[in-house]
Amino acid sequence: MSVLKLRLDNWLEGEELSGGAVVNLYPITPQGTSSPQRRSPFAIPAGSGNNFYTLEAAPGRYLIEAQLPSGDVVNQEVTLDDSSAPLEVRLKSDRSPHEWLSWQQFSGKVAERGRYNREEASPSSSVPCLSSGTFASPFTDPLNQAWQWEALAGAVRNRETHFPWLVQKPPLTARNYDGRVQSYVLTATMLGLPWQPPPRGTPALEKGRALLVMRFDPEVELISLPLPWITLDQSREGLLDIAVRSVLDNPQSPRTTLTVRDPSIGSALSYMTAGSLDRACLLFDSAREMLFDKQMNPLAAAAGAYVLVSTQQGADRQNWHAWVKNLMDWYPWLPDGAIQYGRMKIRDEDSDSDIDEARDVLFKAYARGLPYFSAGIRWLLNGLTIFADDGDEEARAYAANVHKVALRADMSQPFTVIRLGPRAPVR
Amino acid sequence: MPRFVVHENPAITVGTHAVIIGVGSYPHLNGGNKPLCEDHEGLKQLTSPPVSARRFADWLIASFNNPSKPLASVALLISEETNVVSGQTAKYTNPKTGAEYDIERALIDNVKDAVGEWKDRADNSVDNMTIFYFCGHGIAQGTDASLLTEDYGANKNDALEGAIDFRRFNLGMLRCAAAEQCFFIDACRASSDTLLENRDYFGLPLISIKKDARRGKPSRRGPVFYAALAGDSAYARPNQPTVFTDALLKSLNGAGSNDQDGDWRVETSRLMDALDYFMQRQLEDGHKLVQIPATGDASKVQIHYVANPLVPVEVACVPDSETAKAYFDCQQGGASKGSRPPGEPKKWLLELSPGNHEFIATYPKTAFKPASKTEFVRPAFRRIALEATS
Numbered sequence: 001m002s003v004l005k006l007r008l009d010n011w012l013e014g015e016e017l018s019g020g021a022v023v024n025l026y027p028i029t030p031q032g033t034s035s036p037q038r039r040s041p042f043a044i045p046a047g048s049g050n051n052f053y054t055l056e057a058a059p060g061r062y063l064i065e066a067q068l069p070s071g072d073v074v075n076q077e078v079t080l081d082d083s084s085a086p087l088e089v090r091l092k093s094d095r096s097p098h099e100w101l102s103w104q105q106f107s108g109k110v111a112e113r114g115r116y117n118r119e120e121a122s123p124s125s126s127v128p129c130l131s132s133g134t135f136a137s138p139f140t141d142p143l144n145q146a147w148q149w150e151a152l153a154g155a156v157r158n159r160e161t162h163f164p165w166l167v168q169k170p171p172l173t174a175r176n177y178d179g180r181v182q183s184y185v186l187t188a189t190m191l192g193l194p195w196q197p198p199p200r201g202t203p204a205l206e207k208g209r210a211l212l213v214m215r216f217d218p219e220v221e222l223i224s225l226p227l228p229w230i231t232l233d234q235s236r237e238g239l240l241d242i243a244v245r246s247v248l249d250n251p252q253s254p255r256t257t258l259t260v261r262d263p264s265i266g267s268a269l270s271y272m273t274a275g276s277l278d279r280a281c282l283l284f285d286s287a288r289e290m291l292f293d294k295q296m297n298p299l300a301a302a303a304g305a306y307v308l309v310s311t312q313q314g315a316d317r318q319n320w321h322a323w324v325k326n327l328m329d330w331y332p333w334l335p336d337g338a339i340q341y342g343r344m345k346i347r348d349e350d351s352d353s354d355i356d357e358a359r360d361v362l363f364k365a366y367a368r369g370l371p372y373f374s375a376g377i378r379w380l381l382n383g384l385t386i387f388a389d390d391g392d393e394e395a396r397a398y399a400a401n402v403h404k405v406a407l408r409a410d411m412s413q414p415f416t417v418i419r420l421g422p423r424a425p426v427r
Numbered sequence: 428m429p430r431f432v433v434h435e436n437p438a439i440t441v442g443t444h445a446v447i448i449g450v451g452s453y454p455h456l457n458g459g460n461k462p463l464c465e466d467h468e469g470l471k472q473l474t475s476p477p478v479s480a481r482r483f484a485d486w487l488i489a490s491f492n493n494p495s496k497p498l499a500s501v502a503l504l505i506s507e508e509t510n511v512v513s514g515q516t517a518k519y520t521n522p523k524t525g526a527e528y529d530i531e532r533a534l535i536d537n538v539k540d541a542v543g544e545w546k547d548r549a550d551n552s553v554d555n556m557t558i559f560y561f562c563g564h565g566i567a568q569g570t571d572a573s574l575l576t577e578d579y580g581a582n583k584n585d586a587l588e589g590a591i592d593f594r595r596f597n598l599g600m601l602r603c604a605a606a607e608q609c610f611f612i613d614a615c616r617a618s619s620d621t622l623l624e625n626r627d628y629f630g631l632p633l634i635s636i637k638k639d640a641r642r643g644k645p646s647r648r649g650p651v652f653y654a655a656l657a658g659d660s661a662y663a664r665p666n667q668p669t670v671f672t673d674a675l676l677k678s679l680n681g682a683g684s685n686d687q688d689g690d691w692r693v694e695t696s697r698l699m700d701a702l703d704y705f706m707q708r709q710l711e712d713g714h715k716l717v718q719i720p721a722t723g724d725a726s727k728v729q730i731h732y733v734a735n736p737l738v739p740v741e742v743a744c745v746p747d748s749e750t751a752k753a754y755f756d757c758q759q760g761g762a763s764k765g766s767r768p769p770g771e772p773k774k775w776l777l778e779l780s781p782g783n784h785e786f787i788a789t790y791p792k793t794a795f796k797p798a799s800k801t802e803f804v805r806p807a808f809r810r811i812a813l814e815a816t817s
Contacts, residue, residue, distance in 0.1 A: 028803045032783030063803050071703050250715045275699040277725040347646055378570050389636035407569035
């Protein structure tokens with residue numbers, strides 16, 4: 001057997017992803033046909049480090065196909081001989097318009113260099129303003145955050161741009177700006193928030209839920225920050241990479257995009273929204289123990305659960321099903337666990353009691369407020385719609401509020417971003 | 428033959444049932460032959476959707492191949508200038524039988540009847556597969572999409588009476604026994620804030636929702652494939668299918684296939700890869716992407732088996748600036764598979780069978796050395812770079 005070592009080189013501001021890109025390795029027969037003797041897709045490291053994914057393979061020709069989180073594909077053919085020296089292959093994908101946008105480009109939020117530079121891009125004379133904030137809960141019960149839906153639906157309905165329910169802090173300072181895109185890198189500590197998740201059963205996050213508010217008059221975007229976030233590999237504080245656009249190539253595009261620089265599952269979070277759920281599943285699956293057994297990062301576990309629930313084939317009970325219920329029971333501040341459990345209950349229902357439980361759980365999710373993930377908005381809306389359209393008046397009232405918010409949700413991003421102000425004029 | 432159906436094989440008890448809707452003529456939108464509706468949103472008449480719907484029907488009837496779910500029925504509705512403005516009957520000729528059918532218009536009442544009958548045909552077995560294809564105007568926002576039928580705007584007080592509420596329709600289809608349900612939506616464009624938000628009504632759901640819809644049935648696998656290109660240029664290509672449908676047909680013919688089971692099969696994940704590739708290629712021609720209300724359902728469905736897949740291949744020089752100077756040739760086993768003379772600065776695009784191919788670049792008017800390499804071609808696509816060195 002020969003040894004093949006694979007990695008993907010990308011600047012990523014000096015960081016390294018252990019699961020950076022999902023690769024297919026296709027053996028090529030001497031007759032020039034593809035061989036059925038192939039291995040399952042696997043993840044290779046990506047970034048500016050020096051780590052390789054190492055595998056043994058029979059001598060011969062192979063086609064490497066790396067699918068990047070951005071949707072880009074890198075192909076390369078290699079020939080393995082029967083020498084004892086491993087063959088090291090460094091795939092290249094450095095196509096970011098700036099080094100400081102490399103995470104955004106790698107995750108598909110910013111166009112690759114060529115298209116970025118081709119697009120009409122007269123710099124803007126005005127600059128968006130980004131501030132952090134929290135919900136100013138007008139009610140003392142941390143387990144009843146249903147008012148968030150009512151407040152957000154009202155803001156959408158009335159075209160509000162100032163919100164009594166929002167505590168907004170002074171503007172943040174961008175670390176880079178090229179006249180079109182501002183870049184921010186934030187952590188919980190920088191925002192004065194605890195960086196570790198609270199103990200199990202804690203009803204609410206200390207110091208409230210972290211939000212960002214982007215204002216670019218008259219537009220307003222509300223960004224739910226996935227904090228607290230602990231990286232799975234090193235248990236360090238997660239970095240949030242945020243880009244804010246002053247110039248939009250398409251008026252429908254969001255101004256604010258967010259990606260998490262997590263070495264283990266950063267790519268998986270991007271695959272979640274790129275029509276590559278099976279690739280996200282592979283990465284989450286390999287981090288299953290860290291996600292679900294170690295309980296280090298409830299938000300990352302919720303991300304993994306969205307993908308696992310979405311990609312499950314058939315109704316067979318999986319060992320992670322119990323974990324979805326745990327997410328709901330142990331982290332009341334996280335609406336997404338209840339949404340996921342409700343979705344599973346409806347999908348796999350086999351009795352009226354399953355249906356009743358699904359209804360109760362979805363109502364519980366509604367009471368917990370805005371989900372952290374955009375998929376949660378969609379799943380909650382669809383779940384409530386199923387009951388509402390079947391004549392359930394309470395579900396109808398809840399669905400109406402969720403729907404108002406869902407129409408302003410940016411479904412192209414994994415984390416919840418809601419556009420509250422008027423839309424930008426069409427250029 | 429049942430109403431709306433242009434192809435049927437009654438001998439097939441478990442198979443694939445399709446409904447295809449193509450709307451190009453909208454009397455109440457700009458350029459239409461009836462009063463312009465208030466909620467026209469700047470939408471115009473389209474030329475490509477009727478062509479696309481016919482082309483997709485042709486492909487299904489002539490080429491669709493799924494041994495475990497053979498084609499059982501195809502229903503077709505089209506609104507085009509012929510049957511909407513000129514008052515004639517639109518025709519469709521079945522490519523397999525040669526039989527000619529009168530096509531009914533894609534009015535919302537017809538669509539409701541056709542979809543209901545299609546759902547009922549597929550309801551006899553969980554092993555059936557359904558295919559829903561819509562091409563025309565659509566308005567999307569956030570989680571929702573309204574698909575506009577011919578009579579959009581006919582009710583001036585509620586334009587969306589002539590529309591399909593796709594999110595609810597998708598939920599309603601949980602009632603259909605068929606466990607595999609594919610939705611192809613060649614329609615998306617963004618809404619103004621006012622149209623959808625000012626209403627609680629987004630169109631007809633076509634099939635009402637039931638909370639215990641799948642009791643006793645396997646979970647539904649229902650991938651949705653959305654067109655993601657913005658603007659009319661993707662839909663107004665005279666006598667040509669839309670950009671998305673063109674990409675869809677190319678993907679079904681090979682780019683979206685994989686051979687992990689030994690033969691070439693088009694399945695959800697690879698089909699999404701192929702469509703994404705074709706859409707990305709359009710960006711290079713100035714198209715822009717529109718946000719799509721992704722459903723998050725990417726469950727694996729094996730849609731089609733391809734006997735001889737065709738793989739899109741891009742050939743260019745390194746550096747790219749020398750591409751226009753190259754004479755390109757492609758050979759397989761000594762036989763030419765195509766060539767392109769100098770003068771074209773864009774990449775050379777061709778479609779090839781899987782396998783080894785030799786790619787050659789020569790430079791007739793420069794001192795660059797000829798470059799060649801043998802590369803393995805397989806779906807979803809290949810990019811070949813030939814060095815231009817002196």
